[in-house]
Amino acid sequence: MSVKALRIIWRVTALNFRAQMEYRTEFLLMIAIGAIWQVSVIVFATVLLSRFAGMGGWDSSDVLLIPATRMLAHGLFVLFLGRMHWAGRQIQEGRVDIYLMRPMPVHRQMQLAFFPTNAIGDLTVAAGLMVGALSRSDLDWTAGRITYLIAAVLGGMLLEAALFTVVASAALRFPAADQWGRWLEELLGTFGSYPLNVLPKAVGGLLTYGLPLAFVAYFPAAVLTGHGHTTGVPYWLAAASPLLGLLAYLGARLLWGWSLRHYSGVNG
Amino acid sequence: MAVPHAWRAARVTPLGELNAPPRMTAVALRLAVQVVLVWSLWRGLYAQTGTTAGLSRDQAVTYAVLAVLASRLRELDQYAGRDTVLQHMHFGTIVYWYLRPLPPQRYYALRAAGEQLYGLAWALTGYVICLAAGVVEPPRSAAVAGVFVLSMLLGQWVLYYVMLVLDQLCFWTVRNTAAMLILLFAQNLLSGVYAPLWFFPDWFVTMSAFLPFQATLSVPLSLYVGRIPLSDAAFQLCVQAAWVVVLALFTRLLWRRAARRVISQGG
Numbered sequence: 001m002s003v004k005a006l007r008i009i010w011r012v013t014a015l016n017f018r019a020q021m022e023y024r025t026e027f028l029l030m031i032a033i034g035a036i037w038q039v040s041v042i043v044f045a046t047v048l049l050s051r052f053a054g055m056g057g058w059d060s061s062d063v064l065l066i067p068a069t070r071m072l073a074h075g076l077f078v079l080f081l082g083r084m085h086w087a088g089r090q091i092q093e094g095r096v097d098i099y100l101m102r103p104m105p106v107h108r109q110m111q112l113a114f115f116p117t118n119a120i121g122d123l124t125v126a127a128g129l130m131v132g133a134l135s136r137s138d139l140d141w142t143a144g145r146i147t148y149l150i151a152a153v154l155g156g157m158l159l160e161a162a163l164f165t166v167v168a169s170a171a172l173r174f175p176a177a178d179q180w181g182r183w184l185e186e187l188l189g190t191f192g193s194y195p196l197n198v199l200p201k202a203v204g205g206l207l208t209y210g211l212p213l214a215f216v217a218y219f220p221a222a223v224l225t226g227h228g229h230t231t232g233v234p235y236w237l238a239a240a241s242p243l244l245g246l247l248a249y250l251g252a253r254l255l256w257g258w259s260l261r262h263y264s265g266v267n268g
Numbered sequence: 269m270a271v272p273h274a275w276r277a278a279r280v281t282p283l284g285e286l287n288a289p290p291r292m293t294a295v296a297l298r299l300a301v302q303v304v305l306v307w308s309l310w311r312g313l314y315a316q317t318g319t320t321a322g323l324s325r326d327q328a329v330t331y332a333v334l335a336v337l338a339s340r341l342r343e344l345d346q347y348a349g350r351d352t353v354l355q356h357m358h359f360g361t362i363v364y365w366y367l368r369p370l371p372p373q374r375y376y377a378l379r380a381a382g383e384q385l386y387g388l389a390w391a392l393t394g395y396v397i398c399l400a401a402g403v404v405e406p407p408r409s410a411a412v413a414g415v416f417v418l419s420m421l422l423g424q425w426v427l428y429y430v431m432l433v434l435d436q437l438c439f440w441t442v443r444n445t446a447a448m449l450i451l452l453f454a455q456n457l458l459s460g461v462y463a464p465l466w467f468f469p470d471w472f473v474t475m476s477a478f479l480p481f482q483a484t485l486s487v488p489l490s491l492y493v494g495r496i497p498l499s500d501a502a503f504q505l506c507v508q509a510a511w512v513v514v515l516a517l518f519t520r521l522l523w524r525r526a527a528r529r530v531i532s533q534g535g
Contacts, residue, residue: 029446036453040462047467051320052313118446176291183298191305198312203305 008104009112016115027117034078034121038071041193042129048194056195062225064133067193069149070217071126073156074188079119081161083111085185087168088178096172097265106260107253110168137225145224148242152220155242158249159216160188165252169259184211192216197230204232212248215241277375278382280351285386299340299394306332307403321466327493330404331464334489337394339461341387341424351379353435354448366530373523376435380428408494415501419488422508427484429515430455436519439526460486466495480515483508 020027045067049060078085087110090096099109139145163184170177196204196218208214214231219238222228228235285292310332314325323331353376356362365372398404407413434448441447456462458481465473465486476482487504490496496504 026441026446029450033446033449033453036450040453040457043457044462047463048313051467052317055313176288176294179291179294183294187305191309194309198315199305199308200312203308 005104005108009108012112013115016112020115020117030117031121031124034075034118034123035125036121037118037189038075038122038125038129041067041071041189042125045193056198057230058195058225058227061133061136061138062221062227063195064129064136065221065225066195066217068126068130068133069152069156069221070188070192071122072130072153073216074160075119075123075126076153076157077160077164078116078122081111081157081164082116082119083113084161084164084168085181086110086113087164088171088175088181091168091171092175092178094265096263100263107256139225148220149224151242152217152224155220155245156216157245159212159241159245162245162248162252163188163211165249165256169252169255172259172263187211188213188216192218194218195222195227197232201232208233212244215244273370274378277370277378278385280379281383282386295340295390299336299390302336303333303394303398303403306336321464322495323464323466323493326405327495328464331460331489331493331495333398333404334395334492335461335485337391337398338420338485338489340390340394341384341427353438354445357438363530366527372527373520376432377428380431384424384428405493407492411498412491412494415498415505416488416492419491419501419505419508422505422512423484423488426480426508426511426515427455429512429519430480430484432519433515433522436522436526439522439529455481455484458482459484460489464490464495466490480511483511 020030045063049055049063055063090110090113095113096106099106102109134141164181167177167181167184170180191207192213196207196214199207204214214233219228219231219233219241222231223235223239223241228238231238285295307329310329311325314320314328318324320328353362356365365375368375395404399406407416430451434451437447437451458465458476458479460482465476465482468476476486487496487508491498491501491504
């Protein structure tokens with residue numbers, strides 16, 4: 001990406017931010033909704049942890065590392081790549097046709113459609129939860145572990161982006177595919193925050209190989225906390241989660257490019 | 269109003285769904301997977317625990333699965349139909365609601381009734397399959413079943429008004445996405461969709477008792493699984509009915525005031 005392109009991205013983002021600030025109450029409420037949505041995950045996790053001691057044989061401090069990793073990855077996804085989540089609506093409204101006529105890549109234009117104010121709330125709560133999880137952790141946080149945690153958060157962000165990019169690619173052909181995006185978000189929010197070994201093996205397998213939700217936070221947290229050999233998948237596969245996130249995102253972008261070349265407009 | 273006219277308005281959304289087979293396939297698959305996941309999660313959580321918060325494993329699983337099925341009652345992709353109040357306010361087309369011979373409040377009510385009946389077909393089908401597969405427990409007696417049906421009806425009625433208040437907010441705010449999301453979140457959390465309210469701390473349960481949200485789902489499902497005994501059913505039904513009356517009066521007032529705020533092409 002050239003310096004000129006980066007400058008344009010920065011300018012458009014700054015303008016989008018100012019546009020969001022125009023409606024101050026809405027701006028503050030959007031930050032609040034990001035925070036509240038994430039607090040709901042914490043509330044649910046806390047309630048379950050207090051009622052059901054030792055989820056799947058994990059200590060509560062170890063379990064907390066899963067939602068902390070997932071929420072931080074999700075917050076970064078919302079901030080940098082989250083507009084893919086709204087691609088279905090942009091496609092339904094025919095905005096892709098306008099994007100195709102401009103010199104900037106369509107994917108970049110989609111990402112620059114608006115500033116994700118709710119990401120501020122998302123990231124604030126996620127950072128708070130991560131600090132809480134790390135302070136309760138008995139692990140020795142060596143440079144290697146910290147590096148792996150950072151890679152895991154980035155990998156989780158890319159994996160989530162990959163999943164939504166696949167849905168957006170499908171929406172280019174079938175606009176109703178947008179519904180799958182909402183389901184995906186619900187699944188990630190509900191089942192992405194707990195040790196998946198509390199589920200039957202077949203269901204855990206579905207959330208590993210069918211929908212690679214386990215790679216977002218569960219496997220990296222298992223590797224970090226010493227549960228890497230009890231996840232039901234080879235240790236190397238669980239440990240490679242951040243790399244899989246990167247590969248999945250690159251694959252999803254190729255699929256997006258291919259789908260865009262075969263896009264024939266909302267009206268056929 | 270003639271019944272055929274009401275029928276035409278009520279069937280708008282269900283017809284839209286029936287004309288989009290991929291969307292229906294997606295709904296069926298999504299519902300099936302969600303039921304399996306929720307069933308698995310709660311059975312897994314109870315693997316090393318007995319009765320918790322007054323709920324046994326089978327009660328908790330039944331509650332959670334029924335909550336998933338009940339969520340289908342009002343979960344249509346209205347946005348794709350471009351007939352949400354938010355969209356009409358955004359595009360300025362809300363004025364057409366006031367130019368038809370059918371009053372907007374009646375049109376809204378008929379659309380909602382059609383949606384809920386369509387959702388009921390999905391929920392009932394799912395319930396029968398889950399019952400046959402032993403995923404959920406049957407009601408403990410005919411009396412429990414009767415009280416549950418009555419409570420669910422009142423709960424859906426309360427839910428209709430809660431959703432209506434959210435939509436009516438659009439008349440007062442230029443942008444209200446965030447406010448609607450916050451209220452939707454409150455509805456899900458305080459009605460027991462995320463987890464049965466019985467698992468939450470006492471202060472949380474007490475607070476939610478003063479709000480209308482638990483009347484929409486928590487009360488009927490608690491009656492079904494037996495967490496609320498039949499002896500308390502009359503009181504709970506009265507509370508639900510009271511919420512219906514209060515919200516009906518409140519939304520009626522809002523409809524009147526909203527009508528004064530509708531402008532066309534800049535006024």
